[in-house]
Amino acid sequence: MHGSSQEPTTPEATAPAADGWRPRLRALWDSPRLPAVLIGLGIALRLVQYASRRSLWIDEAWLALNIINRSWGRLLLPLDFCQGSPIGFVLLAKAAVVAFGTGELALRLVPFLAGAFSVYAFWLLARGWLGRNAAIPALALFALLRFPVYYAAEVKPYSLDVLWTVVLYLLFTPVLNGETGLRRLLPLAAAGVVAVWFSYPASFVLPGAGMTLAVVLLLRRQWAGLARAAVMGGAWAVSFAACYLVNLRQLATNPSQQDFWQHAFVPLDSLGGTAGWLRKAFMGLFQRTLGLPTSAGAAVVAALLFAVGFGVMLRTDRRKLAALVAPGMLCFLAATLRMYPFRGRLLLFLVPGMLILIGAGAARIAAARSHRAMRLVGPLLLVMLFVPTAGSALAAALPPYGHEEIxxxxxxxxxxxxxxxxxxxxxxxxxxxxxxxxxxxxxxxxxxxxxxxxxxxxxxxxxxxxxxxxxxxxxxxxxxxxxxxxxxxxxxxxxxxxxxxxxxxxxxxxxxxxxxxxxxxx
Known part of the structure; x- marks a missing residue:
C-alpha cells in the first residue's frame, strides 16, 4: 500500500484504487438498512404527491361529487356520471370525508394510506418469494415507479388494488408451500370474501392463484386440503356473485364504458390486427402501467428482465410463477370477451407480480459472470433501467405530478x-x-x-x-x-x-x- 501511494501511475498502483469502489458498493448492498431506506423513499415520494394537494381532475371530481353528495345508503346504488368504483372503496372514502371534511386530502386519504402500506407489504412479499438480493431491485422499482406513486394520491381505487393484490399473495404464500390447515386457509378465505368488495381486480387474483393452488394440491394428492380449498373457493364465488349483482352488473353493461374503453379490448377481426394489439399491449404494461421512461430505453430493458425472470422462475418455482401469471391471463381473457379493459391504470394490480419477475431477472443478470460480455452488459442494463427511473421519480417530486390544475x-x-x-x-x-x-x-x-x-x-x-x-x-x-x-x-x-x-x-x-x-x- 505504501509503495502504491508513491507510484500512482503504475498498473500495480492503480489496481487497488480501481477496486476501491467495489467493496463500498458491496457494503451498501449488504447493509441491513438498505431495505428500510428504499421503503422510506417510496413512502416519502407518495407523501410528497399526497401533501401537494393538486387539483382534482375530471375523473376524480366525478367520483368525489358522488362521495360528498350521496348518503351512505345511496352509495350502494349505481353512481352518477357513469362512474364505477368498488363499494368498499367508496364507503372508506365517505368515512374519510365525514371525519376530515371534503377537501382533497380527505378524499385521497384512503389511496395514500394504501399506497404507503403497500411499499412495506411488497417488500415482505418480494423477500419471501425471491430472497433478499432479487427483492432489492424489485423494491427499488416499486418505490420509484411513476404510476404506483401517482395513484397513491388520486381519488381512485387503483392504489387499493395494488395493496389487496400484495396482501392476497402474502396469504397465499404458505398455502402454496403446502400448509393447507385451517390456520392458513381461514385468513385467506376471509380476505378473499372481503377483497372483491374493495378491489375489482381481486376477482382475477383469487381465481388465478386459487387455480394454481388447486393444481398443486391435486398433484400432491392432498385430498383434505383440496376439499378445504374448494370450500374456500365457493365462499369467494358467493361473495363475487353478490358483488356483481349489487355493484358490477351495471358497470359491465354500461354502453358508455364499453365505448370509452373500446381500444383496450382485444380485436378479433384480423390476425394482423390482433398481433399488433398484443405487441402494443405487452409494451404498454411497462410504459402505461409501470410508467417507465421510454426515451432512455428503460421500458425495453424492463421487458427484457421480465422475460429473463420468467425463465428463472420457470426453472426454480413454477407454482409461484403460475400464481403470478394466471391473474394476468384471466384479465386478458376478460378483455377478449370485452368484460374488462386491458390497459393502463386498470392493470396496476399486475405491478407486484411484474416487479417480482423483473427482480428475478435483474438478480440473474447481475450474477452472470461466465462471459466477459455479460460482466459488461449486465451492469449496463441495470443502469439503463434504474438511472432514468430514479431521475424521473425524483424530478417529479419537485414539483409533484400535475394533471389539470383548475x-x-x-x-x-x-x-x-x-x-x-x-x-x-x-x-x-x-x-x-x-x-x-x-x-x-x-x-x-x-x-x-x-x-x-x-x-x-x-x-x-x-x-x-x-x-x-x-x-x-x-x-x-x-x-x-x-x-x-x-x-x-x-x-x-x-x-x-x-x-x-x-x-x-x-x-x-x-x-x-x-x-x-x-x-x-x-
Missing amino acids: RPVIEHMREHRQPGDLVYVHWGAYPAFEYYRQTRGYDFELWEKGICSPRNPSAYVQQLQEAVTAHDVRRVWFLISHDRAHERAFFESALEEMGARHHRFRAEGASAYLFELDRTAP
Missing part, C-alpha cells in the same frame, strides 16, 4: 371577476368546477354549464350566444379543462369574433379567458 384558475377568476360577469364552463371543466364551487363556497353570480359536443362544435357557439343574450352581459369568462385538441382553438376563434380577448390565465391542464364582447357584432 383550482388556481377558478381562484383567479374569483379574484378578478366583476359584478355581472358570465362564466361559461367548458364541459370538461365542469366536474372540478362544481366540486370546488360546492366545497370552497365559490359563488359565481352567473355561470353556464357547457354542453358536450366535440363532434359538432358549432353547438357550443349557439349555446354561448344564447347565454350572452339571456343574461345581457358584456364580459364573459371562458373556463376550459380536459378539452379535445380542436376545442380550445375553436372557442378562442368564436369568442374573438364576438369581442376582444382582454385577459388570459393558465395553469397546467386548465385555462381561463376573459372576453369583452362587442354587443354590436352580429
Whole structure:
C-alpha cells in the first residue's frame, strides 16, 4: 500500500484504487438498512404527491361529487356520471370525508394510506418469494415507479388494488408451500370474501392463484386440503356473485364504458390486427402501467428482465410463477370477451407480480459472470433501467405530478371577476368546477354549464350566444379543462369574433379567458 501511494501511475498502483469502489458498493448492498431506506423513499415520494394537494381532475371530481353528495345508503346504488368504483372503496372514502371534511386530502386519504402500506407489504412479499438480493431491485422499482406513486394520491381505487393484490399473495404464500390447515386457509378465505368488495381486480387474483393452488394440491394428492380449498373457493364465488349483482352488473353493461374503453379490448377481426394489439399491449404494461421512461430505453430493458425472470422462475418455482401469471391471463381473457379493459391504470394490480419477475431477472443478470460480455452488459442494463427511473421519480417530486390544475384558475377568476360577469364552463371543466364551487363556497353570480359536443362544435357557439343574450352581459369568462385538441382553438376563434380577448390565465391542464364582447357584432 505504501509503495502504491508513491507510484500512482503504475498498473500495480492503480489496481487497488480501481477496486476501491467495489467493496463500498458491496457494503451498501449488504447493509441491513438498505431495505428500510428504499421503503422510506417510496413512502416519502407518495407523501410528497399526497401533501401537494393538486387539483382534482375530471375523473376524480366525478367520483368525489358522488362521495360528498350521496348518503351512505345511496352509495350502494349505481353512481352518477357513469362512474364505477368498488363499494368498499367508496364507503372508506365517505368515512374519510365525514371525519376530515371534503377537501382533497380527505378524499385521497384512503389511496395514500394504501399506497404507503403497500411499499412495506411488497417488500415482505418480494423477500419471501425471491430472497433478499432479487427483492432489492424489485423494491427499488416499486418505490420509484411513476404510476404506483401517482395513484397513491388520486381519488381512485387503483392504489387499493395494488395493496389487496400484495396482501392476497402474502396469504397465499404458505398455502402454496403446502400448509393447507385451517390456520392458513381461514385468513385467506376471509380476505378473499372481503377483497372483491374493495378491489375489482381481486376477482382475477383469487381465481388465478386459487387455480394454481388447486393444481398443486391435486398433484400432491392432498385430498383434505383440496376439499378445504374448494370450500374456500365457493365462499369467494358467493361473495363475487353478490358483488356483481349489487355493484358490477351495471358497470359491465354500461354502453358508455364499453365505448370509452373500446381500444383496450382485444380485436378479433384480423390476425394482423390482433398481433399488433398484443405487441402494443405487452409494451404498454411497462410504459402505461409501470410508467417507465421510454426515451432512455428503460421500458425495453424492463421487458427484457421480465422475460429473463420468467425463465428463472420457470426453472426454480413454477407454482409461484403460475400464481403470478394466471391473474394476468384471466384479465386478458376478460378483455377478449370485452368484460374488462386491458390497459393502463386498470392493470396496476399486475405491478407486484411484474416487479417480482423483473427482480428475478435483474438478480440473474447481475450474477452472470461466465462471459466477459455479460460482466459488461449486465451492469449496463441495470443502469439503463434504474438511472432514468430514479431521475424521473425524483424530478417529479419537485414539483409533484400535475394533471389539470383548475383550482388556481377558478381562484383567479374569483379574484378578478366583476359584478355581472358570465362564466361559461367548458364541459370538461365542469366536474372540478362544481366540486370546488360546492366545497370552497365559490359563488359565481352567473355561470353556464357547457354542453358536450366535440363532434359538432358549432353547438357550443349557439349555446354561448344564447347565454350572452339571456343574461345581457358584456364580459364573459371562458373556463376550459380536459378539452379535445380542436376545442380550445375553436372557442378562442368564436369568442374573438364576438369581442376582444382582454385577459388570459393558465395553469397546467386548465385555462381561463376573459372576453369583452362587442354587443354590436352580429
